[in-house]
Amino acid sequence: AQRVTQPEKLLSVFKGAPVELKCNYSYSGSPELFWYVQYSRQRLQLLLRHISRESIKGFTADLNKGETSFHLKKPFAQEEDSAMYYCALIPTNQAGTALIFGKGTTLSVSS
Amino acid sequence: DTEVTQTPKHLVMGMTNKKSLKCEQHMGHRAMYWYKQKAKKPPELMFVYSYEKLSINESVPSRFSPECPNSSLLNLHLHALQPEDSALYLCASSQGWGTGGTGELFFGEGSRLTVL
Numbered sequence: 001a002q003r004v005t006q007p008e009k010l011l012s013v014f015k016g017a018p019v020e021l022k023c024n025y026s027y028s029g030s031p032e033l034f035w036y037v038q039y040s041r042q043r044l045q046l047l048l049r050h051i052s053r054e055s056i057k058g059f060t061a062d063l064n065k066g067e068t069s070f071h072l073k074k075p076f077a078q079e080e081d082s083a084m085y086y087c088a089l090i091p092t093n094q095a096g097t098a099l100i101f102g103k104g105t106t107l108s109v110s111s
Numbered sequence: 112d113t114e115v116t117q118t119p120k121h122l123v124m125g126m127t128n129k130k131s132l133k134c135e136q137h138m139g140h141r142a143m144y145w146y147k148q149k150a151k152k153p154p155e156l157m158f159v160y161s162y163e164k165l166s167i168n169e170s171v172p173s174r175f176s177p178e179c180p181n182s183s184l185l186n187l188h189l190h191a192l193q194p195e196d197s198a199l200y201l202c203a204s205s206q207g208w209g210t211g212g213t214g215e216l217f218f219g220e221g222s223r224l225t226v227l
Binding site for chain 2: 032034036042043044045046049084086088090095096097098099101102103104106
């Protein structure tokens with residue numbers, strides 16, 4: 001079965017420090033992977049997806065098929081990055097399957 | 112218009128009440144979703160409509176009844192709810208279903224439901 005694991009419930013860093021939010025997945029095929037972010041009192045929104053290979057708000061994520069990981073990274077954290085981050089997967093070989101979310105990691109950036 | 116709009120933002124209801132949550136999108140998306148989210152937890156999928164037909168029902172109790180009147184609207188009818196149903200109910204839409212674009216969901220701000 002497909003599964004997304006985010007091992008950290010909470011990650012606390014200081015402003016300017018590097019950030020890495022971990023995501024591991026379990027899926028036998030080639031998945032599409034996403035990071036969603038939910039800022040306080042704002043709607044859940046897509047941050048980035050692996051197929052576009054973009055950098056959004058300074059965040060990047062690289063799909064490592066060997067390690068089945070899709071960690072989210074930012075070299076210098078900002079206080080406004082504080083939010084809940086969800087890693088999500090969608091199987092590409094199964095029609096009619098909805099997005100599978102991990103349990104989420106709360107990122108807290110303090111000055 | 113690139114937003115998903117949900118009404119009401121807040122709803123308080125008793126266990127014998129009947130109420131409805133509404134969701135609207137005008138992006139031409141063909142799939143719409145209802146999720147339930149408890150505090151500090153990921154969204155839990157409840158229902159998916161694709162092309163106005165129910166595609167997924169995640170074994171949701173019958174006290175929750177979805178309806179998709181047209182491709183832009185999605186309702187969730189509530190009846191005889193329990194206090195444990197109190198949560199944030201999120202509506203989302205995606206461009207397609209079972210094809211590319213299914214992973215990119217556009218979420219509404221949610222309807223915060225309290226059942227007394």
